Amino acid sequence: MALAARLARFLARKGIDFQELPMDQVTSLDSAVIASGLPQADFIQATLLVDIGGVVMAVHKFDSTLDPDAVYQLTGRRLQPLTARQTLRLFGDCDPGFTPPIGQAYELPVVVDDDVARARRVFFSSGTGHSLVEMDGRSLMLALAGAREGHLVIRGPGNGNREALTLEEVADKLQKLYRLPPMPALALRILRLTANTDATARELAELIEFDPSLTAQVMRYARSALFNYPGQINSVQEAVTRVLGFDRVAHIALGIASVRAFEVPRQGMLGMDNFWRHSLYCAFLCQSIAPRCGGEKGLAYLCGLLHNFGLLLVGHLFPAEFDELNELREINPETSMQSLEQQVFGQGDGQEILAVGHGAIGGILHRLWQLPDPVIKAAGIHQQPGYHGEHENYVLMVQLSNALLKERGIGDEFNLDDVPALLEGLGLQPNVLDELTAEMDRVAPDLDALASSLSS
Structure with a gap:
């Protein structure tokens, strides 16, 4: 024998x-x-x-x-x-x-x-x-x-063992190996305007109105049942002054304009349709959590809206591998995104730098685009549980929002989070979960409609 x-x-x-x-x-x-x-x-x-x-x-x-x-x-x-x-x-x-x-x-x-x-x-x-x-x-x-x-x-098919790289090495190699997309000109102008403390609603409205598509999307947002504004809204300036406020208009416009830097398919769990749905829900929840834990609502909204941009960068730079990642995400719902990304991108030829996860490279992109530090940190760290450090509140807001969204099948992760630890880190009581869920239920149809319009 x-x-x-x-x-x-x-x-x-x-x-x-x-x-x-x-x-x-x-x-x-x-x-x-x-x-x-x-x-x-x-x-x-x-x-x-x-x-x-x-x-x-x-x-x-x-x-x-x-x-x-x-x-x-x-x-x-x-x-x-x-x-x-x-x-x-x-x-x-x-x-x-x-x-x-x-x-x-x-x-x-x-x-x-x-x-x-x-x-x-x-x-x-x-x-x-x-x-x-x-x-x-x-x-x-x-x-x-x-x-x-x-x-x-x-x-699914494996690609062998992965190399571990530091974030500094990833940032350096990303910029040397690949032509990272610059921030679109309109997004850059919006970002510069928001940094000017003397900027007016009229200036922001005029900037947005240069772009008919962006104008239509901002107007649709302002007229949605998210805000229940009883009167007519006939211009972007009225949307800013009467309904949305300067920061909210600036942030949603910045997000819409920035996405134009990427070519990513609409379909699949990681496609543009689901990206916008995830981002808008996460932004809404972060904005709702912020005043409960001493955060700034506008900044929290921006953290939630932009935290997953690294996924778009992956799709933009590596369309074939992104399709593979999209397929793996479908058939491995229990597996963490970071493990799937290691599976797809830990294969040498420079691509192993992406095995650190889309969060880390999203943070690098945001730093390159000179976005606010909490936005950079929230994007870069949102895949890492147990974070303690700079801008921790904003990271935890994004993580808690994503944890709540997993229960609805929204997002790119479905493995469980330590929600009690996230609540404790933000100084929140468990009953806040019911409040946030009720708020999300109220606006869900409008967020879904807005996401559909943004991805089309």
Whole structure:
């Protein structure tokens, strides 16, 4: 029998059915999968992880990539990959690189991905380079008895290991490798006008009215039921002075004009339709949260509106990879965006700099565009839980808003947040959640209509 000795003894002792599939000697599991001619989707593999508490085996499909965040959610442990030398010590009866995904045979705790647990048939390494094991789903689960089951992977093709880069390196490389889009001229003029403390509503209105499309969108916003203004609004200046106020008009106009720097498809969970919906809802919630925690409403609105611009930059610079990311987002709802971005962009040729996440590169873009510091920080940090530091309130407002939006299926993240910690960080009581939800319910139809008009 060509199975590794400990695996063979374990299966015999437990009376577990399997079939051994002899094959010509190969040097790696990848080679065995290819040489077998069997469906790749039916193969499973073992990934060995370790922390101070010891080694854990994660069992998942061969064509999947383990998600460290998901493993942490299931185990509560920050586990790191085991080295090849450490693996050889544990699996001394196996050929190097041929670890059988039956941890119980080696007295290891096991976590198993739910895709594996549902499989009707699997193939896996026998522990040697000259045979495979075939097993039906029932026998496999008998062999993995006692394993913890959960969602562990990013579904879809993987791109290997990722390189970690500092934010300074990312900023430097982004500007050297790629032609980052400048802020559109109209957006730049609006930004400069808002920085002038003596600017008037008339000056802002005249600037917006240079652009008929922007004028129509601002007027539609002012006339919406979001504000319930009882009278007629016939000009942008009336929208500024009677309904919206200088800051709100300036910020929504800045957002609309800035988006024109990017070419991104409308469709998909990450497309422009959903981008605008997410951004407008987040801006509304941030604006509502701000007075409850000592923040400035206008600045909070701008943080929420612009926090996801890094996603547009990714789509603009890398349309093919953005399409792949869009597809992965659809089929991996439990996986964090940062893990998906590492999956797509950690592949060398300069693109590994994007594996830090769209938040970080959005912050870099906002810094390049000389936006206010809280806007830069909120964009750059919104993917990182547990932040403490400069402009913390604005970061937490965006994170809390996104947490509430996940419950409605709005945004690009659906994994849970620590809402009590976010409330505590902002000095808010739990009852504020009901108040914010009620406010959002009231304006949801108008936000949806506005988002649709902005993306078209």
